[in-house]
Amino acid sequence: MKTDYLLPHIFRKIGWFVFIPCWVMIIVSWLGINNWFDDDWLSFVTLHIGNLGFFTPEQEGHSFLYFAREDMFSEIIYCLAFVSLYMIAFSKEKVEDEFVEHLRMRSLVWALKVNTIFFVIFTWFCFGMVYVTLLLLSMFSIFLLFHFRFLYELHRRRIHNEE
DSSP, X not given: OOOTTSBOTHHHHHHHHHHHHXXXXXXXXXXXXXXXXXXXXXXXXXXXXXXXXXXXXXXXXXXXXXXEEEEOHHHHHHHHHHHHHHHHHTBOOSSOOHHHHHHHHHHHHHHHHHHXXXXXXXXXXXXXXXXXXXXXXXXXXXXXXXXXXXXXXXXXXXXXXXX
């Protein structure tokens, strides 16, 4: 059985250790109490790609590619949360056999189906910043749906001794 895409089991704990504070900071920033996040110590020059003018009319003079100083705190937190969810979802179990691999595959397909249904519903019924926020959540939800479905199926099968 080839599981070279899986990380060692210890990464699950590391992932939870990183994800929980990141998720708290994301929620706090969404609630608008993020004055202490807006520091210049995480602000540096970055490459801006894709200025179309109608999204940011105050920057119409810039070309498609340009450099500018940006506060990168939220980007760093989102990337840390995303990578930590990857570590949680794709860490090996203590016993990794064909049964676990089969459950992992079924859970991943289920999570993709559910996430696709959510995406279609969001696209049809949500607009503006609500839509953008829900798209951002769907980026995280695929890993969470997969991981919790996998754990549920694993627990249910072990209880019923279907291994």
